[in-house]
Amino acid sequence: MMSTTNRARTALLLAGLAAAMPSGAAWSEAGLLPVVASGPRSDDVAALHAAWQGCLHRSFGLRASLTSPNLAADDALRACRGPEEAYLAALSVSPLLDDADVTRVRPALLARARGWLLGQRPSRSL
Amino acid sequence: MRIAISQRLKAIAGAARRLRGASVLMGLLLAPAAGAQTLASLPSVPSAIAAVGQARPIAAWTTFCETYAAECAVDRTEPTTIALNAATWNTIVSVNRRVNKSLRAVTDMEHLNLADRWDLAEDGAGDCEDFQLLKRKLLAEAGLPRRAMRMTVVIDEKGEGHAVLTLITDRGDLILDNKTSTILPWRQTGYTFIKRESQDAVAWISLGRAASPVTTANR
Numbered sequence: 001m002m003s004t005t006n007r008a009r010t011a012l013l014l015a016g017l018a019a020a021m022p023s024g025a026a027w028s029e030a031g032l033l034p035v036v037a038s039g040p041r042s043d044d045v046a047a048l049h050a051a052w053q054g055c056l057h058r059s060f061g062l063r064a065s066l067t068s069p070n071l072a073a074d075d076a077l078r079a080c081r082g083p084e085e086a087y088l089a090a091l092s093v094s095p096l097l098d099d100a101d102v103t104r105v106r107p108a109l110l111a112r113a114r115g116w117l118l119g120q121r122p123s124r125s126l
Numbered sequence: 127m128r129i130a131i132s133q134r135l136k137a138i139a140g141a142a143r144r145l146r147g148a149s150v151l152m153g154l155l156l157a158p159a160a161g162a163q164t165l166a167s168l169p170s171v172p173s174a175i176a177a178v179g180q181a182r183p184i185a186a187w188t189t190f191c192e193t194y195a196a197e198c199a200v201d202r203t204e205p206t207t208i209a210l211n212a213a214t215w216n217t218i219v220s221v222n223r224r225v226n227k228s229l230r231a232v233t234d235m236e237h238l239n240l241a242d243r244w245d246l247a248e249d250g251a252g253d254c255e256d257f258q259l260l261k262r263k264l265l266a267e268a269g270l271p272r273r274a275m276r277m278t279v280v281i282d283e284k285g286e287g288h289a290v291l292t293l294i295t296d297r298g299d300l301i302l303d304n305k306t307s308t309i310l311p312w313r314q315t316g317y318t319f320i321k322r323e324s325q326d327a328v329a330w331i332s333l334g335r336a337a338s339p340v341t342t343a344n345r
Contacts, residue, residue, distance in 0.1 A: 049285025052285075
């Protein structure tokens with residue numbers, strides 16, 4: 001049985017995924033809702049991570065032309081909290097990690113993301 | 127007569143070439159592969175991942191330990207580090223490469239219609255944790271201390287949870303991975319380190335200073 005925390009996180013995950021899906025007509029027709037039984041599939045986590053990456057790169061790119069790289073990176077991280085939270089919610093219910101792991105590692109993931117933005121690396125991988 | 131002699135010489139030369147080719151092939155099979163890592167290539171300054179506190183075990187790992195108790199048991203009389211020498215290094219490189227080449231990579235969902243299951247890939251297929259569990263079993267059978275080989279959870283370059291095997295050695299913490307057959311010091315993997323099996327109990331510990339500082343390009 002899911003804890004309240006996991007239910008909230010799962011709702012966040014579904015919201016994040018729904019934002020990337022078509023209008024929902026297909027699901028309405030089928031009368032189906034996605035079932036998250038024991039955590040998202042790995043491609044869901046990867047997709048949400050890629051969505052967060054994309055948001056960060058777009059936001060940073062826009063801001064870096066107007067302000068310093070450090071401020072642009074900070075702004076991008078703030079602007080992309082929604083995709084970040086959707087990604088972390090999915091990660092916290094994936095098979096190998098739990099919410100305590102993700103809470104503890106979040107600062108390291110943000111620092112890694114910030115480092116990559118500031119490094120202006122050719123690879124978009126975070 | 128001359129023609130017969132020259133034909134015989136050609137036949138002898140051909141046989142000699144074939145024999146040399148067979149010798150080369152045997153050498154390739156028996157010796158480490160060309161370009162195999164050497165012990166000398168490891169950093170001269172060893173680095174270990176810091177451990178901080180306890181972590182919750184993974185559900186599928188708990189189930190695995192119920193089935194394969196010997197694979198999870200911690201023998202506290204074993205050394206906590208592997209003393210690397212040429213022989214142990216060659217064994218590690220060989221097992222790592224052999225398992226990576228011989229198993230078919232497949233997700234647990236595709237393979238077993240399960241979100242996560244840990245086992246020893248007895249049917250020749252598995253995902254990341256199965257690769258590393260099999261490597262540990264083979265290395266333990268070769269005499270390396272199981273206590274110094276710890277299953278570890280990281281976040282990989284795609285932002286996903288991934289299982290690797292940490293070898294705790296006198297040359298630092300080295301990572302066996304199924305995404306590459308190159309054995310890397312933990313700092314060079316580009317992964318964010320989350321938790322690993324304890325060396326003192328059948329349990330998991332959280333890892334501190336989680337992000338390896340040197341990131342790599344996409345693999």
